[in-house]
Amino acid sequence: MNKEMSETLTRVGPETRMGNLLRRYWVPALMSSEIAEPDGPQVRVQLLGEKLLAFRNTDGQASLISEFCSHRGVSLFFGRNEENGIRCAYHGLKFNSAGQCVDVPSAPQACARMHIKGYPCIERGGIVWTYMGPADQQPELPELEWCTLPAEHVYVSKRLQYSSYLQAMEGGIDTAHVSYVHRYEVDSDPMHKGVKALDYIKADGNVVFEIEKTPFGLSLFGRRNGEPDSYYWRVTQWLFPWFTLIAPFGDHALGGHIWVPIDDHSCWAWSINWQPNRPLSQEELDAMKAGMGIHVEYEAPGSFVPAANRENGYQMDRVAQKEHRAYSGVFGFSAQDYSLQESMGSIQNHEAERLLPTDKAIVMARRMLHEAALGLEEGLMPPALDSSQQRVRPAGVLLPKEQSPVEWAREHLADSTEKPVFSL
Numbered sequence: 001m002n003k004e005m006s007e008t009l010t011r012v013g014p015e016t017r018m019g020n021l022l023r024r025y026w027v028p029a030l031m032s033s034e035i036a037e038p039d040g041p042q043v044r045v046q047l048l049g050e051k052l053l054a055f056r057n058t059d060g061q062a063s064l065i066s067e068f069c070s071h072r073g074v075s076l077f078f079g080r081n082e083e084n085g086i087r088c089a090y091h092g093l094k095f096n097s098a099g100q101c102v103d104v105p106s107a108p109q110a111c112a113r114m115h116i117k118g119y120p121c122i123e124r125g126g127i128v129w130t131y132m133g134p135a136d137q138q139p140e141l142p143e144l145e146w147c148t149l150p151a152e153h154v155y156v157s158k159r160l161q162y163s164s165y166l167q168a169m170e171g172g173i174d175t176a177h178v179s180y181v182h183r184y185e186v187d188s189d190p191m192h193k194g195v196k197a198l199d200y201i202k203a204d205g206n207v208v209f210e211i212e213k214t215p216f217g218l219s220l221f222g223r224r225n226g227e228p229d230s231y232y233w234r235v236t237q238w239l240f241p242w243f244t245l246i247a248p249f250g251d252h253a254l255g256g257h258i259w260v261p262i263d264d265h266s267c268w269a270w271s272i273n274w275q276p277n278r279p280l281s282q283e284e285l286d287a288m289k290a291g292m293g294i295h296v297e298y299e300a301p302g303s304f305v306p307a308a309n310r311e312n313g314y315q316m317d318r319v320a321q322k323e324h325r326a327y328s329g330v331f332g333f334s335a336q337d338y339s340l341q342e343s344m345g346s347i348q349n350h351e352a353e354r355l356l357p358t359d360k361a362i363v364m365a366r367r368m369l370h371e372a373a374l375g376l377e378e379g380l381m382p383p384a385l386d387s388s389q390q391r392v393r394p395a396g397v398l399l400p401k402e403q404s405p406v407e408w409a410r411e412h413l414a415d416s417t418e419k420p421v422f423s424l
Contacts, residue, residue, distance in 0.1 A: 001350035005370050010164045010347050012261040013049030017373040022048060023133040024382045025241055026142050028258050028270055029064055030054050031156065032123050039081050048132065049263045052119075053077060058084045062128045063097035066116040070101065097121075125149075125272070126156045140387040144243065146256070146272050152279035155253075155288045157295045158270045160304050161338050164347045165242065165267035166366075169259035171337045172244035173365055175222040175236050176358040179205035181327050181336045186249075189333065190283070191273070191293030195250030197396050197424040200224045200232035211361050212406050216240060216389040217368070219413075220361045221405045222247075226398045232424070233405045235395040235413065238365055240372075240384035245394040246294070248423040253284060254394070255294050265346035268304075271295050271334065276421060296334045308332060314339040391415050395422035 001009070012019045027047055034043050035056040042055035044067060051067040053076050067075055069088040078089045085102060087094040094103040099118025104110045119130040120138070125147040131138050146154045161168050171177070179201055186192045186201070204224035212219040217240040226232035234247035246255040258270035271294040273280070280288075291297030296306040308315040314330045316339075321329035330339050355363065372382050384390075393413050399405055412422060 001353070001366060003351060005366070006347075006350040008373055009166050009366060009369055011264055012165070013264065017377060018369070019048050020133075021369070021373045021376050021382055022241055022261070023131075024137060024376070024385070025133075025139060026122070026129040026131055028260050028268070029121070029128045029130045031158065032062065032126050032128055035062060035128070042077060042079070042081050042086060044077055046262045047130070048261055050117075050132070052117075053086065054128065055081050055086060057097050058082070061097055062121040062123055063118070064121050064128070064130045065095055065097070065099045065118045068116070069093055069095075070114045070116050071104075125154055126151065127270070139385045143387040143390045144239070144256070145254075145276060145391060145393065146274040149274055149276065150279070153276070154272065154274045155280055155285060155295075156270065156272050157288070158268050158304055159296050159298075159306050159334065159338075160262075161267050161269045161342065162265070162310060162346060163267065163338070163341050163344065164264060165259045165261040167341050167344055167348055168267050168269055168338070169242055169244065169257075170362045170365070171341050172246075172257045172259065173218075173220065173236070173238050173361050174358070175220060175234055175247065176205075176207045176209075177337075178234075179207070181340065182333055184325055184327055185331065185333065185336070189292055190287040191252050191255075192249045192333075195252070195424060197232065197234075197247075197249055200226055200424075201234075204232075207358060209358060209360055210405060211364055212409075213364065213368075214389075215386070216384050216392060217243075218361055218364055219406070219409055221409070223405070230398045230400055231405075233395075233397050233399055235397070235405065235409055237392055237394050237413075238361070239390055239392070241369060243390070245392070247394045247396045248421060249396065250423055252293075252423075253280060254421065256394075257294070269334070269338065291332060294333055296332060306332075306335060306338070308335040308339070310339075310342055388415075393419075393421065396424045397422045398424065 008017045038060045045052045045054045053067045074090040076086050080087045085094045085096040092105040099116040101111045101114035121130050208223040210221040218238040220236045222234040224232045237245040242259045244257045253273040255273050260268045288295050299305040299307045316329040320326040
């Protein structure tokens with residue numbers, strides 16, 4: 001990437017090219033459980049460089065407004081959540097869920113000029129989603145498979161990551177790294193262990209890729225040697241603009257991520273596991289809550305800061321690295337990924353990269369985002385606004401060497417909610 005492309009892709013604040021593009025989609029804002037009670041405590045939220053305040057109003061509606069009072073800029077975090085609005089603790093101005101000022105005690109006639117930003121919210125999959133773009137361009141609601149399942153089928157977590165959303169998301173797109181940084185922990189992690197796929201992944205680190213551009217984003221086909229007459233294909237999906245779906249392992253829960261910018265230099269990494277055809281077992285839930293699989297253990301309850309973080313060197317264990325228990329010396333799938341991604345700097349020097357054939361999907365995703373951001377400036381509609389295109393699955397499958405994985409995926413993975421899960 002040259003400097004212009006890097007700047008375009010990583011700058012996400014108001015009135016930036018990428019910021020304008022990402023605001024045209026439903027944005028995961030926070031967990032529904034963070035604002036569980038009507039008239040309960042409000043929560044600070046930062047998205048796409050904007051400082052916001054989330055609360056559940058008296059009627060139970062999830063709400064998201066600017067953090068700051070229009071009077072003299074006081075944070076409404078200190079305000080009172082009451083009677084379907086937030087009342088500023090400084091001079092009593094009150095704002096409803098739409099950010100409209102509904103009361104100025106000292107000057108009622110001033111209400112009409114005191115409004116602040118307010119964004120519409122919906123709840124799906126245990127997440128409060130918000131739309132931050134033009135009101136007349138609001139897209140259809142998210143329809144990723146896990147959004148449409150009963151709550152007991154789905155587990156969602158999030159964590160803070162100190163890097164741009166782009167390099168975090170590129171880790172989700174990059175399936176080649178599984179043969180290296182995760183190669184030891186897969187044998188013991190309860191969300192991955194005991195499946196045949198691990199034999200193929202470990203035996204063949206020379207992944208050959210096929211990439212298909214789709215209406216929703218990209219399908220990534222990573223080929224490894226399988227049985228003598230077949231290849232093992234890991235099919236992962238990148239759904240525009242920030243969703244990734246992970247190729248599954250055996251009967252373990254399906255998994256995916258959402259990579260949402262907080263600002264230019266940090267992001268929320270959402271992690272989701274789900275079982276399409278049954279509730280998650282207590283054993284599965286216990287493992288996820290303990291930070292196993294794609295989830296993390298937190299530094300403190302409610303902080304969303306991982307216990308292994310940059311302040312403590314990600315709890316790196318050089319002895320474990322030497323003894324082949326942790327490839328990089330860091331334990332935990334997510335920690336293994338974000339420790340390396342954060343090591344690049346919050347925004348890596350893209351101009352200094354020397355890319356390899358295994359980076360083809362990353363290059364294609366960058367181009368698609370860049371083209372969409374520039375196209376929006378010229379009045380073109382952003383891609384993948386049709387939420388029905390989100391009904392797609394990842395897969396892990398053995399196919400005869402002569403069979404096209406692209407053709408196979410079109411038949412078995414598109415609009416896949418009523419189809420079997422393909423995994424090894």
